Amino acid sequence: xxxxxxxxxxxxxxxxxxxxxxxxxxxxxxxxxxxxxxxxxxxxxxxxxxxxxxxxxxxxxxxxxxxxxxxxxxxxxxxxxxxxxxxxxxxxxxxxxxxxxxxxxxxxxxxxxxxxxxxxxxxxxxxxxxxxxxxxxxxxxxxxxxxxxxxxxxxxxxxxxxxxxxxxxxxxxxxxxxxxxxxxxxxxxxxxxxxxxxx
Numbered sequence: 668x669x670x671x672x673x674x675x676x677x678x679x680x681x682x683x684x685x686x687x688x689x690x691x692x693x694x695x696x697x698x699x700x701x702x703x704x705x706x707x708x709x710x711x712x713x714x715x716x717x718x719x720x721x722x723x724x725x726x727x728x729x730x731x732x733x734x735x736x737x738x739x740x741x742x743x744x745x746x747x748x749x750x751x752x753x754x755x756x757x758x759x760x761x762x763x764x765x766x767x768x769x770x771x772x773x774x775x776x777x778x779x780x781x782x783x784x785x786x787x788x789x790x791x792x793x794x795x796x797x798x799x800x801x802x803x804x805x806x807x808x809x810x811x812x813x814x815x816x817x818x819x820x821x822x823x824x825x826x827x828x829x830x831x832x833x834x835x836x837x838x839x840x841x842x843x844x845x846x847x848x849x850x851x852x853x854x855x856x857x858x859x860x861x862x863x864x865x866x
Contacts, residue, residue: 669704670703670704670707673685673704673707673713674707674711677713682713683713683864683865684713684714684716684864685714685716686715686748687715687716687717687718689717689718689719689726689729690720690721690722690726693725693726694726695726695729696729696732696733697733697735697736697739702739705739705743706740708743709742709743712744714745714746714864715743715744715745715746716746716748716783717733717746717747718748718749719733719748719751719752719753721790727752728751728752728753730751730769733747733773734772734776737773737780738776741776741779742779743777743779744779744781744863745777745779746780746781746782746818746863747770747773747781747782748785748820749783749784749785749786749787750767750782750784750805750808751782752790753770754766755767755787755790755791755800756790756792761800761803763807764804767807767808768807771808771811771812774816780816781817781818781859782808782817782818783819784805784808784817784820784839784855785819785820785822786820786825787801787804787838788801788826788829788830788834788835789822789828789829791804796834796838797834797837797838797841797842798830798838798842801838802842802843805817805843806843809843809847809851810846814850814851814852814854814855814859815851815854816859817859818855818859818863819836819839819855819856819857820860821835822835839852840856
């Protein structure tokens with residue numbers, strides 16, 4: 668049923684990608700029953716965005732499940748939203764960001780895994796602009812996976828609760844310019860999304 672609904676959405680309604688919010692649509696992505704879904708997504712060359720969740724429930728932050736999924740399906744084009752969340756909502760999760768570093772290890776398994784930066788001001792909500800802990804998380808990700816694996820996003824409209832749209836952009840564009848090269852900044856702020864999603 669899921670595969671048929673996906674094909675209909677692609678062919679009839681022009682869907683160009685799919686997003687899974689794991690805690691909201693609770694499932695374990697590496698289970699064998701979902702293999703036909705992933706195989707079809709790969710066959711149709713559809714990018715997948717995955718939100719691993721912001722809580723402590725059974726279906727939140729299923730990093731090992733995602734690791735097994737990527738290992739089984741290295742051709743899957745996967746973007747982990749919010750840097751995989753990676754417990755960044757926890758103010759104790761700071762340098763050296765052990766949970767984030769575990770998430771970033773997925774880059775070693777497949778060249779098709781990307782990491783998105785949307786919503787970091789909300790995740791690091793104990794900070795105010797310019798969100799120094801979020802900057803440190805971005806620097807950790809940049810140094811670990813490089814500029815070609817990061818995609819900026821705003822998380823609009825929810826991001827307007829903790830900050831302005833411009834602040835969410837300037838968190839990367841201005842506050843990270845001392846460690847992100849000009850070429851990589853262009854990729855992060857648009858070039859990678861154009862390439863990965865085919866905009």
